[in-house]
Amino acid sequence: DTEVTQTPKHLVMGMTNKKSLKCEQHMGHRAMYWYKQKAKKPPELMFVYSYEKLSINESVPSRFSPECPNSSLLNLHLHALQPEDSALYLCASSQARTRGYEQYFGPGTRLTVT
């Protein structure tokens, strides 16, 4: 089973709202990722959690705040976003140090900031 789930599927929020994106995997993977993808571009890495610790933060603005409550869950808290933050937000997971870090993506959350 290579399933990563994400909620919600779609999210529309105003620039003053606070919302959260959720991701879950039950594959025993110990690395989890947040990516942002704009139309006709490849996924752009935002954060990496390895063994529940933030290991990579790709200079993402502080209006995006990741959280890893346990090895199966990953959240992305959103606050005071800008219209240019509208994108597909993808969660992925992988075995931390085996199988070449094969990453499996969830279905994504389509975010629109108005």
Next chain:
Amino acid sequence: QKEVEQNSGPLSVPEGAIASLNCTYSDRVSQSFFWYRQYSGKSPELIMSIYSNGDKEDGRFTAQLNKASQYVSLLIRDSQPSDSATYLCAVNDNAGNMLTFGGGTRLMVKP
């Protein structure tokens, strides 16, 4: 700066033909290579992984790796209209969790 290059396409092939997708990478220490398929509006789906020089076959898909020349390719035999998608090449140096993606090649299979 690690770079992964793909022709953006679109690559147009007739139904039943072989589609050949190519990818080159700049970092010689790259160890793991992946092909993802992404349908419009959907998330990337891992379809092939390859770690050693040579060919790896899985159904209609064959991945080919040549580390000396720093390229990896994906062949799709008996192409179907349902194969029409963007194919993303990704590489990892196995020193960390980061994948470097190419820009993707859009494949169109015409009936």
